[in-house]
Amino acid sequence: MGLSGIQIFKLLPKTNCGDCGVPTCLAFAMNLAAGKAELSQCPHVSEEAKAQLSEQSAPPIRTVTLGTGENEVKIGGETVMYRHEKTFYNKTGIGVMVADNEPAEKIEAKINNFKKLQYERVGLTLRPEIVTVKAAGGDFSGLVKKVVDETDAALVLMGDPDALKAGIEVSASRRPALYAATKENADAMAALAKEKGLPLVVKGNGLDETSELADKLAAGGLKDIILDIGTRKIGTLHKELVAARRLAIEKAYRPIGFPIITFPCEMSDDPIYEAALAGTLIAKYGSMIILSDLKPETLFPLLLERLNIYTDPQRPMKTDQGIYPINDPGPESPVLITCNFSLTYFVVSGEIEASRVPTWLLVQDTDGLSVLTGWAAGKFVGDLVGAFVKKSGIEEKVSKKRLILPGYVAVITGDVEEEVGSDWEVMVGPREGGHIVPYLKENFG
Numbered sequence: 001m002g003l004s005g006i007q008i009f010k011l012l013p014k015t016n017c018g019d020c021g022v023p024t025c026l027a028f029a030m031n032l033a034a035g036k037a038e039l040s041q042c043p044h045v046s047e048e049a050k051a052q053l054s055e056q057s058a059p060p061i062r063t064v065t066l067g068t069g070e071n072e073v074k075i076g077g078e079t080v081m082y083r084h085e086k087t088f089y090n091k092t093g094i095g096v097m098v099a100d101n102e103p104a105e106k107i108e109a110k111i112n113n114f115k116k117l118q119y120e121r122v123g124l125t126l127r128p129e130i131v132t133v134k135a136a137g138g139d140f141s142g143l144v145k146k147v148v149d150e151t152d153a154a155l156v157l158m159g160d161p162d163a164l165k166a167g168i169e170v171s172a173s174r175r176p177a178l179y180a181a182t183k184e185n186a187d188a189m190a191a192l193a194k195e196k197g198l199p200l201v202v203k204g205n206g207l208d209e210t211s212e213l214a215d216k217l218a219a220g221g222l223k224d225i226i227l228d229i230g231t232r233k234i235g236t237l238h239k240e241l242v243a244a245r246r247l248a249i250e251k252a253y254r255p256i257g258f259p260i261i262t263f264p265c266e267m268s269d270d271p272i273y274e275a276a277l278a279g280t281l282i283a284k285y286g287s288m289i290i291l292s293d294l295k296p297e298t299l300f301p302l303l304l305e306r307l308n309i310y311t312d313p314q315r316p317m318k319t320d321q322g323i324y325p326i327n328d329p330g331p332e333s334p335v336l337i338t339c340n341f342s343l344t345y346f347v348v349s350g351e352i353e354a355s356r357v358p359t360w361l362l363v364q365d366t367d368g369l370s371v372l373t374g375w376a377a378g379k380f381v382g383d384l385v386g387a388f389v390k391k392s393g394i395e396e397k398v399s400k401k402r403l404i405l406p407g408y409v410a411v412i413t414g415d416v417e418e419e420v421g422s423d424w425e426v427m428v429g430p431r432e433g434g435h436i437v438p439y440l441k442e443n444f445g
């Protein structure tokens, strides 16, 4: 954001209508300047002001999208150096390289691993998203078509302009990124990317040359640029990535304000060392990492590292408040209540499922706080729990009214009983998730 709060204020309607969620236009302008609000929150801003402000309020690193549908991949768009300053927005895309001169069985194995290696954790699917297809003298368009037909991957097409044209023919609907414009072929590659409306990787030899070339192409009207700094030595690359982020965020230096693709696959022949390099590049500041292959023992830790770095530290992980039927419950099934902290929900629902006992799980909104913290914060106390049970709609689903409270809040039993009335039998369940299976089997199995 290049404008001050006062400069932004001058462009706002100044009606102080409050529709943006704050009482005055000045307060909104200050929030916008501090990156705490989005321009779209003011529905009354003029088109002219919008154009000016949008340009100024664009993130210092451009957001670039490749892929489509459920596997659309957004990279870049970051606004801070460190996650604790605010949050990181678009996680590092993880991908695998396949080349058209590799043996068919190796290609098959890589594609199978890409499809197979997906993990469900806390309601999220952790998976790789990108396949980079490299033209190396084989049937390039045939391989691109195979990847498109057999996977939902976002694509990076790697080759000279003629090869890329053939690859685009069979993959344009996936919005592939093209790799790469260099000093030698920049005009032809930029023309192709512009004609097809696709993102283009700009590759230079080091930070200076790469940003110079990106700047030239951006001045020529190319918007969706991804950088490849060209460096393949981790020490130098790490320094360049930090410098690039610093220049973009702290100095608002636009020629470097693009996401950066990295290639651990070209930095080592040792798969374990390659994974270690990838770990470094996820931490600082690779927007995409391309691996030579995907193996569970190296991919899984990278996915977990990425999940941790790209989880918003300011937003608790929450599940929706509501009634969750597990194991096909009926009117005589017990009702177990818990908070909406995601981890608690997934542990409790998983244990109920494992017990095979038909159960209604009631999840109460505690702003994402766990059971004990929610109780201490006054969000999971007896009268609120009782009131939620009454208004949740669970009474229409059960004839035998048995409510199981988490063992850690046995102390609220009396207040809950008072609130729900004598129709309900209020019971105290186990403290630990691990004890839910025997508890349900013993009492309701």
Ligand code: SF4
Binding pocket: 012, 013, 014, 015, 016, 017, 018, 019, 020, 021, 022, 023, 024, 025, 026, 028, 029, 041, 042, 043, 044, 045
């Ligand atoms: S919605 Fe727009 S016009 Fe209304 S107070 Fe907010 S900034 Fe001002």
